[in-house]
Amino acid sequence: MEEPLFKAADYKSDQAVRWCPGCGDHAILNTLHKAMAELAVPPHKTAVISGIGCSSRLPYYMNTYGFHTIHGRAAAVATGFKVANPEMTVWQVSGDGDGLAIGGNHFIHAIRRNVDINILLFNNKIYGLTKGQYSPTSDRGFVSKSSPYGTTEDPFIPAELVFGARGNFFARSIDVELDTSRQVMVAAARHRGTAVVEILQNCVIFNNGIHNDITAREIRADHTILLRHGEKMIFGADGNHGLVRDGFLLKAVEIGKDGYTMDDVLVHDAHTTSNFLHQQLAMMDGHSLPIALGVIRDVESPCYDQAVSDQVQEVKARKGFNTLRDMILAGETWEVR
Amino acid sequence: MLEKTNVKVLDKVVVRFSGDSGDGMQLAGNIFTNVSAGVGNQVSTFPDYPAEIRAPQGSLGGVSGFQVSVGHDVHTPGDSCDVLLAMNAAALKQNHKFLKEGGVIIVDIDSFRESDLKKAKYTTDRPFEELGIKAQVVEVPVTTMTKAALADSGLDAKSVLKCRNIFALGLVCWLFDRPVDAALHHLKKKFGKKPAVYEANAKVLQAGYDYGHNIHASVSTYRIETEDPRPGVYTDINGNTATAWGLIMASEKCGRPLFLGSYPITPATDILHELAKRKDLGVKACQMEDEIAGVCSAIGASFAGNLAVTSTSGPGLALKSEAIGLAVMAELPLVVIDVQRGGPSTGLPTKTEQTDLMQALYGRNGESPVAVVAPASPTDCFTMAFEACRIAVEHMTPVILLSDAFIGNGSSAWRIPDADEYPAIKTPDVPADLLASGSWKPYMRRENLGRYWPVAGTEGAQHRLGGLEKDAVAGSISNDPANHEKMVNIRREKIARIADDIPSLKIQGDADADTLLIGWGGTYGHLLTAVESLNASGKPVAMAHFRYINPLPANADEIIARYPRVIVAELNTGMFADYLQCRFPGKNIRRINKIQGQPFSAGEVAEKVAKIMEEN
Numbered sequence A: 001m002e003e004p005l006f007k008a009a010d011y012k013s014d015q016a017v018r019w020c021p022g023c024g025d026h027a028i029l030n031t032l033h034k035a036m037a038e039l040a041v042p043p044h045k046t047a048v049i050s051g052i053g054c055s056s057r058l059p060y061y062m063n064t065y066g067f068h069t070i071h072g073r074a075a076a077v078a079t080g081f082k083v084a085n086p087e088m089t090v091w092q093v094s095g096d097g098d099g100l101a102i103g104g105n106h107f108i109h110a111i112r113r114n115v116d117i118n119i120l121l122f123n124n125k126i127y128g129l130t131k132g133q134y135s136p137t138s139d140r141g142f143v144s145k146s147s148p149y150g151t152t153e154d155p156f157i158p159a160e161l162v163f164g165a166r167g168n169f170f171a172r173s174i175d176v177e178l179d180t181s182r183q184v185m186v187a188a189a190r191h192r193g194t195a196v197v198e199i200l201q202n203c204v205i206f207n208n209g210i211h212n213d214i215t216a217r218e219i220r221a222d223h224t225i226l227l228r229h230g231e232k233m234i235f236g237a238d239g240n241h242g243l244v245r246d247g248f249l250l251k252a253v254e255i256g257k258d259g260y261t262m263d264d265v266l267v268h269d270a271h272t273t274s275n276f277l278h279q280q281l282a283m284m285d286g287h288s289l290p291i292a293l294g295v296i297r298d299v300e301s302p303c304y305d306q307a308v309s310d311q312v313q314e315v316k317a318r319k320g321f322n323t324l325r326d327m328i329l330a331g332e333t334w335e336v337r
Numbered sequence B: 001m002l003e004k005t006n007v008k009v010l011d012k013v014v015v016r017f018s019g020d021s022g023d024g025m026q027l028a029g030n031i032f033t034n035v036s037a038g039v040g041n042q043v044s045t046f047p048d049y050p051a052e053i054r055a056p057q058g059s060l061g062g063v064s065g066f067q068v069s070v071g072h073d074v075h076t077p078g079d080s081c082d083v084l085l086a087m088n089a090a091a092l093k094q095n096h097k098f099l100k101e102g103g104v105i106i107v108d109i110d111s112f113r114e115s116d117l118k119k120a121k122y123t124t125d126r127p128f129e130e131l132g133i134k135a136q137v138v139e140v141p142v143t144t145m146t147k148a149a150l151a152d153s154g155l156d157a158k159s160v161l162k163c164r165n166i167f168a169l170g171l172v173c174w175l176f177d178r179p180v181d182a183a184l185h186h187l188k189k190k191f192g193k194k195p196a197v198y199e200a201n202a203k204v205l206q207a208g209y210d211y212g213h214n215i216h217a218s219v220s221t222y223r224i225e226t227e228d229p230r231p232g233v234y235t236d237i238n239g240n241t242a243t244a245w246g247l248i249m250a251s252e253k254c255g256r257p258l259f260l261g262s263y264p265i266t267p268a269t270d271i272l273h274e275l276a277k278r279k280d281l282g283v284k285a286c287q288m289e290d291e292i293a294g295v296c297s298a299i300g301a302s303f304a305g306n307l308a309v310t311s312t313s314g315p316g317l318a319l320k321s322e323a324i325g326l327a328v329m330a331e332l333p334l335v336v337i338d339v340q341r342g343g344p345s346t347g348l349p350t351k352t353e354q355t356d357l358m359q360a361l362y363g364r365n366g367e368s369p370v371a372v373v374a375p376a377s378p379t380d381c382f383t384m385a386f387e388a389c390r391i392a393v394e395h396m397t398p399v400i401l402l403s404d405a406f407i408g409n410g411s412s413a414w415r416i417p418d419a420d421e422y423p424a425i426k427t428p429d430v431p432a433d434l435l436a437s438g439s440w441k442p443y444m445r446r447e448n449l450g451r452y453w454p455v456a457g458t459e460g461a462q463h464r465l466g467g468l469e470k471d472a473v474a475g476s477i478s479n480d481p482a483n484h485e486k487m488v489n490i491r492r493e494k495i496a497r498i499a500d501d502i503p504s505l506k507i508q509g510d511a512d513a514d515t516l517l518i519g520w521g522g523t524y525g526h527l528l529t530a531v532e533s534l535n536a537s538g539k540p541v542a543m544a545h546f547r548y549i550n551p552l553p554a555n556a557d558e559i560i561a562r563y564p565r566v567i568v569a570e571l572n573t574g575m576f577a578d579y580l581q582c583r584f585p586g587k588n589i590r591r592i593n594k595i596q597g598q599p600f601s602a603g604e605v606a607e608k609v610a611k612i613m614e615e616n
Helices: A024-039 A055-061 A074-084 A096-102 A104-113 A158-164 A178-190 A276-283 A304-319 A324-329 B025-038 B089-098 B114-119 B142-149 B157-161 B164-175 B180-191 B195-214 B239-254 B269-281 B291-304 B314-330 B357-362 B380-395 B405-409 B432-437 B481-501 B521-536 B556-562 B575-581 B602-615
Strands: A046-050 A065-068 A089-095 A117-123 A169-174 A195-200 A224-227 A241-246 A249-254 A291-298 A334-336 B007-010 B012-020 B042-048 B063-071 B081-086 B099-108 B136-140 B221-224 B232-238 B258-262 B284-287 B307-312 B334-340 B371-373 B398-404 B411-415 B464-466 B507-509 B515-520 B542-546 B548-550 B565-570 B590-593
Touching (some): A024 A055, A024 A178, A046 A055, A046 A074, A055 A089, A055 B464, A065 B291, A074 A089, A074 A304, A074 B258, A074 B291, A096 A104, A096 A117, A104 A117, A104 A158, A104 B291, A117 A178, A158 A169, A158 A276, A169 A178, A169 A276, A178 A195, A178 A291, A249 A276, A304 B284, A324 B239, A324 B269, B012 B025, B025 B042, B025 B063, B025 B180, B025 B232, B042 B405, B081 B164, B089 B099, B089 B114, B142 B164, B164 B195, B180 B195, B232 B239, B239 B258, B239 B307, B239 B334, B239 B405, B258 B269, B269 B284, B291 B314, B291 B334, B307 B314, B314 B334, B314 B357, B314 B464, B334 B380, B334 B405, B357 B371, B357 B398, B357 B548, B380 B398, B380 B405, B380 B481, B398 B521, B405 B521, B507 B521, B515 B521, B515 B556, B515 B575, B515 B602, B521 B542, B521 B565, B542 B556, B590 B602
Parallel strands (some): A046 A065, A046 A089, A065 B464, A089 A117, A117 A195, A169 A195, A224 A291, B007 B221, B012 B081, B258 B284, B307 B334, B515 B565
Antiparallel strands (some): A241 A249, A334 B232, B012 B063, B042 B063, B042 B411, B232 B411, B371 B548, B507 B542
16 A cells, blocks of 8 residues: 555644643644644645634644634635645644634624635534533523523524535534544645635533534444435444435434335435525434534535635736736826926 | 906916715816826825715715816925815805906806706805805806717717716816827726727717817916926836835845735725735735634734735724734734824714824723834835834834825825835844744844744744733743732833834924924825915015824924924824923923814914014
8 A cells, every 4th residue: 555645743843732630621732733644735735723612722733834813814814825825734723712702793704705715613502612602503491601591592503604605515413523623624625715624622621512413432433424425314322213305304214114114215415506406404313303514515506715816816917017016107107307 | 258368387286176976076086186296296185085885966065076286396285275166056166165366267158057056055146146156157058068069979868967977077187288189098997998989989089188178268278387306217106005015125124925804994905906906916814703813814924924004094904903912012014004084982984084093003901012104195005004014013012003084085196116215124023943942932032122933834933922911031921929020121122123224304494583383194285385485475484294103203302492483283192292292391382283184285384483472
């Protein structure tokens, strides 16, 4: 077998990792190193840009170009970076507070523009760095230090926001699902345009077990479904459950029961332009329907940074100016001798 | 009616075009300006728009003005005008106060009907008497004549009325002996794609000119002296365009592509417009989702290796504060352009002020020094935008450029610089030997204390920046108390050392005087005119005008100490005076302040300086 160009270690910096022991971020970081090695984009052609929060510390642990910016603004910094230097592969790391509260505006606009960046959204439904306040993804009624009687507001569902902003790539994983995480990171990087990867992450200190109703080892197979393009939507510990159409909605069925056969089970098409079914899949919450993992939507569409570069080349060629002086002299001038 | 032609010879004249905001006064004024510049006059303009996009037609709130001074030794658009053109009753009411003694008013008498007077809130049917106007008023039936000239044009009534401004322009061209051909040329540029509209305007322009010729016995005409300016190729330029072009020049001189991240805001938006057009020169101008994204995208572009700029006005600068602090901490080059307007809050969006000085100097959390520069005139915007970029890149720091609505919108004739007139900007690339040996560290410093600036993508130069305090050399996160104090002092000293790299302060006027008049930024023309008139009237005054605010030029303290009487004139309540006062606690720094959203008039400055001189 051919020696790989890069190893995971090539993407690791020499800095000591400072997250709490048991934090889900450790697994995501290690997975990201592996995904980058698999992609084989050299470390010096890679940039990792983050906002503020526990997850946003991640760039310090990368041997790439890295920028730990200010709260909420990573998407805007990453947009400018990518437009200025389109040859770089750009990753953004944000948490649910950074990305969806203070940074919500930049998040939706980066997606709308379809800048070619890969956004890793660590969703632990809590503010960890400020020691335990509810976040914009915390469920209604969630009790935290800033909501001692329970929240009185509904959360964002990240996927719904991505589709609302006309996103063309959405994938989901769980911090402990190392293979799935690596696969969706690689797929996100290979997608041209804004790719959002939501990773359900566990904050061991302030929100331990928040995803347990989905992710606990003993129930995970029945509460999650791993979607793969071109494959049947099958799930369950015994692999005998599937998703079928029920009018305009989806329904989970047991194959061989109530007259359902494998032929009734839907085949996943991540590349179809319509996001109608993608949205329904992404909105499954792990209770009446299993929560979807894997690449849910992956559709090619013109990306912003490339369009800007193309337009610059086109206009430059058409106008033919070499310098500012050429351009000014081609306008309205007069000469004094 | 006078029988003979009365020709006034003047070294400069001021014309004020005024009308409803839909009357095309900015266009008429601009063409007159360009024609005058083309015959060799110096020009300086002041567009005075209402804040509302379309106030009710004929109302006082909808009056739009455009003042231009043309001639010799023109430093400002003039305090008051020799000729006032008023296209309707509201325009006359709002603008007659700007007329000089002995000046002439031209009105479209067709727009002084009872309904027009009512809309402009006159209480009598004798508008001139009611306003107490003693000047000569030339009543021209502009609307009637325009309609007559276009009777056979086939244009609809609305399109015909849109040509009234050009009839008035024709008349003004005759009054000042401007060549009609040159005006036609500019009309062609404006309307060339709509031949019918161009033909109509051309016809009306000639009709206005001929009308003037036919009534010439009744009104003074003017001959304006021209001077021989420095040989070269000239163009007419406003401050915002000059700013945009200065940035492009800097990009050419440092060999890094230009990136602008911006968000529309009055009165800075024209910089975004111009740079959006300049894709033909490789500029990437991105209209972002908000002010914060504007500056943050620029910071990202700077980290990537581009020459990065964000443009805004005061409220936008407030929104960008935190991100500018990030650029201070990351020690990245960043140019922030603030075209100042009246504040606080939304304030007076279309009016000029110098009230963002303290915000630029201190408006961030923590010890967060940045360089601050301020252009003195529309054409100086080019030079100072270039300087802002040069300082940002060579010293690895954010630089705030404090322009203002007056110079941003005002225009002047500008000699196009030769290719080698501006110096190369030396980008602080990481030395190849340091990279090769692996000994480069992100916070290693050069002699001026600036870091090195690798282009992202360079092999071996991967590094991590961020807003957390950095170790003074390695650039890794550091919570060490002594290191923090060291870094605060380094960042401060880095800005202070820029003083070794900027031109020294010059004294103008009478250097031997006891009185020093100090100004900064866009008030230069008015202050210089005031100083010239004071010196001409036997009241000796020296002048020092600051374009470099932080740091101050190295000789600033010495100059200020030299003069017993120091007066700071500025369009705020005394921000620059306070800034200087803390450097000279023992000195009684006097102040001349105006906060009306309007530029100084040279006359009021001269009067106030003279008064302070008399008092002691």
